[in-house]
Amino acid sequence: MRPGTPAVLALGANLGDRAATLRAAVGALEATDGITVEAVSTVLETAPVGTVPDQPDFLNAVVLARTDLTPHALLAAAHAVEAALGLDRSTKVPDGPRPVDVDVIAVGDVVLDADGLVLPHPRAHERDFVLGPWLELDPDAVLPGPRGGRVADLLRRLHAGDERDGRP
Template identity: 55%
Template sequence: MKAVLALGSNLGRRFQTLQGAVDALFDAPGLEFVRASPVYETDPVGGPEGQQPYLNAVVVAETTLEPRTLLERALSVENAFGRVRTEHWGPRTLDVDLIVVGETRCDDPDLTLPHPRAHERAFVLVPWLEADQDAEVPGRGRAVDLLAGLDRAGVRLRPDLTLQRPD
């Protein structure tokens, strides 16, 4: 089934962290790389004032993993890159969010699918549409339609940064 993962970083070596996350996510069986979006620099949304801009990208994959197993892998990769969870929506070395995993719908405290705020976040929808023109948030609609109602001003393409296919 198709899996869509959103990556973000606003601490440290942001681009190297995103590339390292892509490499680490696909370094074990069960997740097959399809494509990555271009990289965007984005203004922080929510959270404390004074945060640095994020680098964001979306990765589209095929997976045989159960959503919880994929979540465990994502959290493990975050931890490997020094993710510390001290402040809600605070700055971070790496954020790996599961946006959709097939048509799975889940509303558990530790796993909500589709991602509960993806449909209202230009920093997710803009790169996702670059990676998948047919992107759709189950139960919410097509990403292109959802994006039409959002402000994209804080989402800027970084043509100088390109994520490479994992080794």
């Protein structure tokens, strides 16, 4: 068995050189002590979803990693990557344009809602741009928690119209 807990992170960007930013985010995650990047999905271009109209399309990808960090320390590392790549969380507009997002989707089978962290990510089950790339990397993937299940089944339901597709 490989050391560390499996973790799923979702990357997104719709400002600046989106592809370069996603590559830099992966590189920054790889350079973080306690995180080992195991796989990176194909990059998808997706239309923005939510309450802010008239913004550029997003590039999205999913990263499978292993981590020795606690879930909160992994979130802090994700926020550090975002800050290093130009995201100011104090002025971030929900559903708005951003240079980068690094969302912690799942950490092993942890289910929690404490101190600013909800795991699994509360909208992962309704996001095609998370589920599709995750399934590409791991056909047996399972999203833990009450809204979870086999990622393939969640994606199938989403495509059948049983869920909505949202963006942070």
